[in-house]
Amino acid sequence: MPMYQPSGRRRDGGVMYDVGGDGGHVLDLETAVKDGILGGGGGVVCGTGVTEKLDLKKMIEELESIDVPSVFICPISLEPMQDPVTICTGQTYERSNIVKWFSMGHFTCPTTMQELWDDSITPNKTLYQLIYSWFSQKYLVMKKRSEDVQGRALEVLETLKKVKGQARIQALKELRQVVSVHASAKKTVADNGGIGLISSLLGPFTSHAVGSEVIGILVCLSLDSESKSNLLQPAKISLMVDMLNEGSIETKINCTKLIEILMEGKDFESEIVSSLSLLVGLLRLVKDKRHPNGILAGLTLLKTICLHELVRNSVVSIGAVPQLVELLPNLNPECLELALYILEVLSTLQEGRLALKVCPNTIPNVVKLLMRVSESCTQLALAILSAVCNLAPEECASLAVEAGLAAKLLLVIQSGCNPVLKQRAAELLKLCSLNYTATIFISKCKLTRTIQ
Secondary structure, eight states: OOOOOOOOEEETTEEEEESSSSSSOEEEHHHHHHHTTTSOSSSOBTTBSOSSOOOHHHHHHHTTTSOOOGGGBOTTTOSBOSSEEEOTTSOEEEHHHHHHHHHTTOOBOTTTOOBOSOOOOEEOHHHHHHHHHHHHHHHHHHHHHHHHHHHHHHHHHHHHTTOOHHHHHHHHHHHHHHHTTOHHHHHHHHHTTHHHHHHTTOSTTOOHHHHHHHHHHHTTSOOOHHHHHHHTSHHHHHHHHHHHHHSOHHHHHHHHHHHHHHTTSTTOOGGGGOOHHHHHHHHHHHHOTTOHHHHHHHHHHHHHHHTSHHHHHHHHHTTHHHHHHHHGGGOOHHHHHHHHHHHHHHTTSHHHHHHHHHSTTHHHHHHTTTTTSOHHHHHHHHHHHHHHHHHSIIIIIHHHHHTTHHHHHHHHHHSSOOHHHHHHHHHHHHHHHTTSOHHHHHHHHTOHHHHO
16 A cells, blocks of 8 residues: 555645646546546446445455555555545545544644644545445456456366376466466365366376476465375375476476475375485575575475484485585575574584584684574574584684684673573683683683773
8 A cells, every 4th residue: 555645735625636646647526526537437336336235345455455546545544545534624534543533632633733623524425435436446357357367277177187298288387377376266276176186197207397387386375184195195206306306496496395385294204305316406406596596495495304303314414514504604694594503403413513523614604603693593503613612622612713703702692692592602602711721712802802
């Protein structure tokens, strides 16, 4: 909805309105009704020519995303008016809003701040008629378009039952385009057995051309538990993994998103995602810096996979730790938090801690992230550094101090972070100090003025 822009001007006792909201077209209400510029004349007008009484409140709610003429917006709530009333200054407001304004003890016009000489309010029937007419027209157009889309979705579903080869691919492309844009089409597909029909097209002999379109449709739909169980069949998962490794970047992202959705099902078992081919495909996707959406989708699924303890060793075994460490400096905050979470989970394994220790960039890359992005990232980074330094205190603690860890830990302790985080920082700082004399350690902190 647009911000309110006062547009009223007096002309022969009437109010003039800027319809476009940009100062381009000004007219008074009588002209608007007569010429139909705001939806009168030939439109659906309240009380005349309407076969079905439409509810204005419902129409406003369903058309929330469209731009509304500023003349229809209440200056108080900045929402379309459902019961416009005019006060003595000539300004119009939603009834409930201006009544509340008066009840709060104000005796001024909210827009002009003029003192009122009369507290009466008058229903603005002409403006109401215009508002109702404008929303009615928009609503009926939307309903007609929705009905057309639903009908087309049903036609394509029927077509898919009969065709094969290139004709099937074309039908799937059309259905995918429809469901990706129209919520009504998604509901139509779900209500008419479309999810089962589309899912049945996935199998061991499905071509990647068909599979990519099917998966592109499924990620747009709300899948129930039965649909998820059906898609968790080994042959279907195997096809998704193949396309994750060999498909286009769009197909890879959609496969990743669909597997993420399926992991939410109650019938999910960790063995399904323990496939090394799946994990390798995810790492390839995450490492492709050309496609940020792919990095986000890949890290999101990898995080979910790492929640299953039985799979964590497999993630470490394919070299995920050093690859994620190398990515850290170039990730955006959302992806960075996901990557740190994965590394922190893997650091709970002995193999994960060893992988972090032998990676030369673990300590410098993680130290740089302390107190730079968010408290959550700082907490994850501290946990990773603690795991590494406790594994080999003499070697790793010294490297960490040289990378500036001590100074960062003092910042954490002096900050407004939560007490648990401060305690962890203090413990790590104590560990780092064991290999130094007090004087040398203070010099390493690079914060001598603060300490003094």
